Amino acid sequence: MKWTSEAIDAIEPVYQQIMAHPFIQQLADGSLSMTKFRYYMEQDALYLAQYRKIMAAIAAKCDDGQHQRQFLHFAAATIEAELAVHRQFLAGIEVSECVAAPNNLLYTGYLYQQLSTQPLAVVVASILPCFYLYQKVGECLHNQSNLTDHPYRIWLAAYADEGFKHDVDTVMGIADELAYAAPQSVRSAMTEGFMTAARMEWLFWDGAWQQQSWPV
Numbered sequence: 596m597k598w599t600s601e602a603i604d605a606i607e608p609v610y611q612q613i614m615a616h617p618f619i620q621q622l623a624d625g626s627l628s629m630t631k632f633r634y635y636m637e638q639d640a641l642y643l644a645q646y647r648k649i650m651a652a653i654a655a656k657c658d659d660g661q662h663q664r665q666f667l668h669f670a671a672a673t674i675e676a677e678l679a680v681h682r683q684f685l686a687g688i689e690v691s692e693c694v695a696a697p698n699n700l701l702y703t704g705y706l707y708q709q710l711s712t713q714p715l716a717v718v719v720a721s722i723l724p725c726f727y728l729y730q731k732v733g734e735c736l737h738n739q740s741n742l743t744d745h746p747y748r749i750w751l752a753a754y755a756d757e758g759f760k761h762d763v764d765t766v767m768g769i770a771d772e773l774a775y776a777a778p779q780s781v782r783s784a785m786t787e788g789f790m791t792a793a794r795m796e797w798l799f800w801d802g803a804w805q806q807q808s809w810p811v
Contacts, residue, residue, distance in 0.1 A: 598720075598771055598782055598785060599723075603727070609794055609797060610728065610731065614735065618631070618804040632746075643674050643678060647670050647674045649706050649722060650666050651670040653710070653715070654666035668762075669766065676753070677753065694808075696802050698799055701795065705792070706721060713788070716777045716782075719785075720770055720786070723770055723792070724792040724795075724796050729759075730760055733751060737754070737755035773785075
């Protein structure tokens with residue numbers, strides 16, 4: 596079995612809890628308040644600013660030229676496409692003046708820790724849930740939602756897009772290549788990193804639902 600198949604099976608309970616979360620449920624039917632959604636967009640834009648840097652740093656770690664080019668693509672074109680969606684909902688808001696919430700910093704801090712302490716295969720596994728879960732959630736919501744006059748149809752369409760799915764399949768393939776060449780100890784660490792990041796995706800959406808702020 597491919598490593599990605601094993602990893603996806605491992606996070607299935609997390610995925611089910613994400614789909615059952617009220618933020619995702621209300622995003623699906625369009626009843627989510629614009630206040631909560633804009634909070635989420637602000638936090639996601641702050642997150643992607645760091646994620647872009649992490650993608651570029653992964654590219655610098657790659658010995659395989661094709662892998663390096665792919666991660667540079669993810670750092671540039673893919674994330675820019677996501678930010679273009681953000682700009683449609685954040686008109687008039689200066690994201691650089693927004694404050695990163697605790698769950699946001701927890702997630703990016705974890706990815707930077709993986710980047711600085713773990714082998715390339717584990718780092719790639721740790722950034723993978725941001726690709727895989729968004730594509731899976733976006734496609735599911737896009738297919739089950741009535742998009743007529745849906746306030747968030749642009750967001751739903753972006754993550755159900757075939758181009759984004761192609762990028763997800765590409766990075767999944769890279770992860771499988773790295774896992775195939777790695778010892779079992781590294782494969783286990785890959786699965787742990789994948790699981791931890793998937794849990795942080797749940798925390799990120801929950802933070803948006805709660806409109807999490809610093810208590811002090």
